Amino acid sequence: MITIKHAAMLSGVALSALSLPAMAQTAAPQAADAPSPNEIVVTAQRRAESVTKVPISITVADGAQLERQQVNTINDLNRIAPSLEIQAAPGQNTGGGGAIRGIGTQTFSAGAVASVGVVVDQVSQGNANISNLFDVARVEVLKGPQGTLFGLTTSAGVINITTNKPEFDKISGRVRTELSNAGTAGSGSGNQVVQGVINVPLASNMAVRVSAFTNLLQGPDYNTATSKYARTDTWGLRGRLRWEPTDRLSVNIAGDYSDTRVADGGNFITFVKAASGYVANLASCGVTAAEGNRNFCTTNHYVDHQYTGGGSLQLDYQADPFTVTSVTSYRKSLESGEGAAHDVFRIDPLSLHVINQGVHRPLNLFTQELRVANSGSHLIDYTAGLFYSSQVQSRDSEALTVNAEVAPNFYFPVVNSGTGAFHVSDTSMALFAQTTIHAAEKLRLIAGGRYTWDGLKLDTFAGPITGTANSHAGLDVNNFSWKLGGQYDLARKTMVYATVARGFKGGQITTPVAASPYVVQPEIPTSYELGLKSTILGGWVLDADLFYEKIKNFQAQSCITVNSAISCTTSNINGVKSRGAEIDLYGKVTKNLSLNTGFIWAKATYPKGYIGTDGVNIGDTQLAYAPEYKFTLSGEYTHRLTDSVNGFFAADTVWKSRVRYEANAISDSTFRPHWTVGGRVGVRTANDRLTAAIFVRNLFNVHEPVLMQSGYPDSGSANVGALYGPQSFRTVGLSLDGKF
Template sequence: MAAGGLIVLALPVGAQTTPDQPKADSGEVQSVVVTAQKRSQRLKDVPVALSVVNAEQLEKQGIRDLGDLAKSAASLEFGDQKTGGAGGSASIRGIGTAVFTTSAESSVGVVVDGVPLGNTAGGALFDMERVEVLRGPQGTLFGKSASAGVLNLVSKSPVLGRFGGFANVELSGGDVLGSKLGNTVVRGGLNVPLTDDSALRVTAHSDRQTGVYFNVFNNTDSATTGNGVRVRYLLKPDADLAINLIAEHDRSKATGATFFAPAIAYDSNTAGNHAPKAEFAACGVTVSLRNNTVCSDALELNTARVSGLSAQIDKTLANGLTLTSITAARERSTGPDSAAIDMSQGWDKVRTSDSTKDIRQFSQELRLSSPGKQEVDWVAGLFLSDYHSDKHIITTILPPPYVPSPPVPRSITNTADTVTDSRSAALFGQASFKLNEQFSALAGLRYTRDKVEDTQTQSSVVAFAPFTLPATIKTGSASITKSNLSGKVGLQAVLDKDTNVYATLSRGYKAPQIDNDTPMGLLTASGTTTGDIVKAEQPTSFELGLKTSLLNRRLDVDVALFRTTIKDFQEQNCTLTAIGALNCIPLNVPKVLSYGLELDLRARPMAGLTVNASSAVILGTEYPTGFQFDGQDVGGQRLLYSPKGKVTLGVEYTTGIFGDYEWSLGADVTYKTAVRLCNTLAPECSYQSHTIVGLRTGVRSPDDKWGVGLFVRNAGDERVPNAILYPLPGKGAGSGYAYSLGGNSFRSVGITADVKF
């Protein structure tokens, strides 16, 4: 995705303007229109805490996937998407769920063009009009998985009667101008009018990134590629009917992208049977906090394919009501994938192979909304979803090959097959009642009924050199049906055209999940057991907010105070066994509290200068006293991926040069306090407070048809991990820590170029 201070989209950017939009030279902050309440409203009029990242900002900051959004919204964080899945690792106000079990849902919903993605989310962001980050429970208006907030993504729609297109490219090379990564990013699209009342928009992307990991065993860099296309069709035969059809397909492939790189290795582990530091050194790995080298002879392959179809029909009825139908079908498939853990002693401790996961999801939303700007504005609807997941994985444990067999096995092969079905139905509605010219009352209600079923079969085969034991087969299954009533009440005061104060009390809900691993683990032989139920998560959130414009509309200020109490917070305890296998057990934390202050600023201090900033102070988000992970009392420790403080700042200055050419200079800064990334009491599980700086500059042609630019991201090359693992895989307790890295963990320096027509 192009950066360097360049506006590369050929069609209008996502921050829409209201009819009274000021001219460019007026010095006012542009008015932003959002659909956070299922209707178009000015951002400053919406009684919800939210941040908006428009198309221009997405391009300039080089935001190419969901995880990149964290540098534009202070309350938004992401964990490791290699384990959580795209979207599943998001947290808002310190509250999130890393989606690992197939029956789990994320606390943060991801919605694209009105379709809740659930566990079918794809990672790539391209040709987006805007992204709205809604904070706090949003279930009265959005589908599923919205107990902590929603990422509402809106792609660019076809434009009637206009032919145009764009293409842009971004290039950076490892060890070129100080860049630590190799990146090639290509974006392009066409808008084609078909008739007077219909148009087609086709956009595509192709990405390649190398150098996150370097494998000393075979002297190769990791490589990740992604390719995708989106086709949007718009038919608007009259002012009262609009039909939007969307088809998309995305593919990604990662080779050599191992799960971790050793960051801290001790001379000996607790048991004294490993010398981690020396073992890695013997394989050519110098362990340090900045290390990205690994040692593996495995293929290390990860693939994913995501497809989606949706149809949205909006019909304005004779009485002014709008009837909306959104029908969607999505699929996400991964694998066959393979990976290995720890080649540092000459053989792999654990291999996974033939790992596949196939997800199918169907959803239907039907809603009716009032015309807007009435004495009572309301939205009511029905939401249905049907989710099916089929997961298969083979894990092989390999003891030392030089040990006699028997008594030690040559291999232990575990095969696990998991089938999950989840069906949900909901009735929802929200209304605003105008009490007088200044005050309005808010009320929303949602009735949800979920049915979750999960069956898992495990087969374990122990092989010795001369013979193989009969397979041990275990089966676990469970089913739960749960109904819930959630909602929202509030009061809004419009002090003047540019000032809005609101107070809301919201109750959210996230469906229960099923744990079959724990009860099956208690079986000592073949058998059948019933899975454990992880109870539904229920947050209650109070929010007090102010939105206003100051200094002759040169400064927009949004302030929100919030306090959220979560009952039965859904957590997962993920640990590595002594041999390096990842073992994750879902569980409930009885009560979690999150409270704090958020501030969003949008400013235009002078002609050509724009400033966007957000900050969040998030307190609480701690485990209750006495709560334990692996026998350790973590009471008082913060939840994972929950910094106490975070600030984001974006500055852009543009001016004319050489006649009508435009020169731009921009900077992005993200500051974050220390954050816990693994669940032990050791300080090594936290990453220090840090600041990430990005810089860019560019030149655009007088007719705005082309531009070139330079950029640097993560200028200080801050080696921020996405996750921290303990202990070192394959090395046992007390061996050390490993970092899971990503593209944002390295400095990237490069060039951009774009054309529009």
């Protein structure tokens, strides 16, 4: 709880931070270079700056790149940055499940927070983040701990998303589609994406922008019992009101909502390797366990619903010499229905059936941020503020039953287990400040800190979440994270920097099946980074760096099969490291050629002597879900065909080294080094009003899994399951785009 001591500390630091404006003004101001129209502008330090001036390793993708690579969901973002991986399995509770430089959080524990935070228009999404992307101006992938300015769910980095703002001067609109059909032109799944946006000025200083989308996915999973593809249907909308009542005050009000319906488990785990005892059962309904198998067979029909939405109010007031910003947000998500893993194996003839009963999982998140920042043109540039968040999640009792066939078509429950009802609350208060001191004409020094109080509490209930709790567990943490560094201009368009940062990610209270909850301690990374940034070829940005990170109490999840049910536990691991080098190049090379490419070597390893889930020492080997090497390339070349029509060709590719999906030495739950290639070819009018193109994703049909699980349903490495998504199979389709 917050004590008088806590309040006094926060008040004292707040007064010190808010005194920065006066201190900064007493020094002689120094002119700052304003970004030129051709420069890439980011908000990685909570103010608009040229990306080449920011001492953080950043990969930037603008709206045009996102669209040519068909980045329609959060899960698609791993194609834009070599350092970013996203494995969002059904039931995860970490706001996207991303990892940067091999460091991330994969967990099914309620109340757990992410290592990679998702921020949309300055609003932290917590565990209720948006899933679909449209009408986005820019995505910034910020690498390494970003807790000083972005908070406690950013110990590995931030995905900073900026949507297009309403425009005062014109009515405009757009409709965009991507259409593919399972089985047509070699497509392994079907996907119909329709997106629309309209911008309407309400006054000379007020405008509203509304966007809506529907994303209908069929497959790639296929039910041989019904001859139907698994379906995932999502629709949603977002609205944003911008009002500038005076030349000093800006008001932004935003809201979003999405609804996802998943039938029969959607894309869930399928058999890719089976012991001899299961082969006949699988074959009897047309399923063959092999790489790329996406078939299942069940007549058991069930539906899961997921709802996510929220609203925010941002006020910016220019109170010279600084700007005061207030961001208030509320977000809510709810999963309700049978759950994604209701019928885990989805094979009717199987002698074992694992059934999870229905779920009801509401989550509420409230955040409030208040900060001050100067214009970035003084001897001391600063950002300082206060942050408060409250995330509350509840779950009704969730039963699990393992049924074994003891006679033909007669099943007997051999296991009755599950979790009781519980209520998790995570409350955080923080005070932060970061300064950049212009020590000399070309030298700048960086110092920042964040004091955080984080209170985590779990109550369990024997029945419904009412009345007196059965048991309690809690964690009360005070933490000071910090950042120090410097940057030096080697030339007008070339800068080097060096930073060291201590991050923080809050603890967890894990709720394992058929066991008592227990506390997992906070994760504390310390990161060192040496980088170089430069603008070359007139507008192409070079971003290169070396990094080393060591993590105290890394929060790792391990899953094993117990009585044919997958049991996952989370624990702390001391001594996890990530070190390596990366290079990114992005922007326009010429007027007609846009090219974005990058490469990373990230040696992210378990500590020496670490024993995996199979009892084998896997110390000093690569972390699960973390390719050691990754290369990305995306580009588009435009050529004039006539005075009114341009032709274009776009291509993108990703190469990854071998990926392991479990914390063990089982080779069958890894995936080999591979290329994934896509592209599109089409025409657009010279004024960009109309565009038509044919596209292909995963041209060579490489079956990269989202996750893999050995012992599925039992017998260790003899049986292996894999979860495939639409990116795991070839897709061919047509895209149309119209603007007015």
